[in-house]
Amino acid sequence: MARKKVKLAYIANDSSRKATYKKRKKGLMKKVSELSTLCGVNACLILYSPYDAEAEVWPSSMGVHQVVTDFKGMSEIDRSKKMVNQESFLKQRINKGREQLRKQRQGNHDTEMTRILFESLAGKPLTNLSMRGLNGLGRMTQNFSKNVQRKIDRLTKNGKNSQETPKIDIQLNNMDDIKTLMKGKSWFVELEHAKMIPSMEDKNNDKKDETTSTKSFP
Structure with missing residues (x-):
């Protein structure tokens, strides 16, 4: 019990x-x-x-x-360094709780903005989004654009150094809803220019298809 x-x-x-x-x-x-x-x-x-x-x-x-x-x-400073009474202890707990709440709210907001972002890429309109939500979506779009461009630049640089074509594998937040939405689509979104860039894997698959077609129909 x-x-x-x-x-x-x-x-x-x-x-x-x-x-x-x-x-x-x-x-x-x-x-x-x-x-x-x-x-x-x-x-x-x-x-x-x-x-x-x-x-x-x-x-x-x-x-x-x-x-x-x-x-x-002990000196006065060392003596009172970690000393707390009931009031100061409760204040510390309250401040810690507020900080945890702030981080949780920020995390929830980022998750929601990410979901809305990828739903909009799939064609869902943004008519019901408030001005605050649109501003948050704009910041999220810019951050994703910068992160994607940084990863492309870094992988391209590494590919030049090794004289090999880099395989770009960009993971956006590792979120389940993003994986589900982007499943089966080997595309990378360049958000600033709103255009789709096919991955190296898709290009290789296209070459394989062309080779197969050539062999099947001489």
Whole structure:
């Protein structure tokens, strides 16, 4: 049976709060012990509670004193370098979440623009696209055009150096919908000039067809 998710709020019931404290205290001490053993770091734990007459410490009073002394001996900059309180910790988590959300939105937008781009190449009209969408599509088209041209230039240069005809194999984002749309079409789109360039594989296939036709019909 799955554990019930506990709401992070002050427990009003005294008996429930005391039971939770004892249970969580053991788990906290165990985690500190594991952290110190596995990572080889100096750690200590001091717990004050209304349920105990004296503060509980880990690993011992001497160990706590040593860790606190070492901490106070550090410079102010080193001491506060990675120190956080509840507020700063939550701010860090919020900023990290916002950044992840921004990247996810950007990724979704690029995926959508790529889909619309290749649907338009297949003949679907862009009448329902907003001005913002058209601007995004324009930027996407320019980026694809530059990437295609760079790859063609690089492969052509490598072909000249090796005295061999380069085999151009351009993969646009490796997206499943793009592969499905372009399946069976060995064409490369030069987006700036809106013309289709046949691949070297198609040219070879055309030569084979011409040879076969010549042999079949002398």
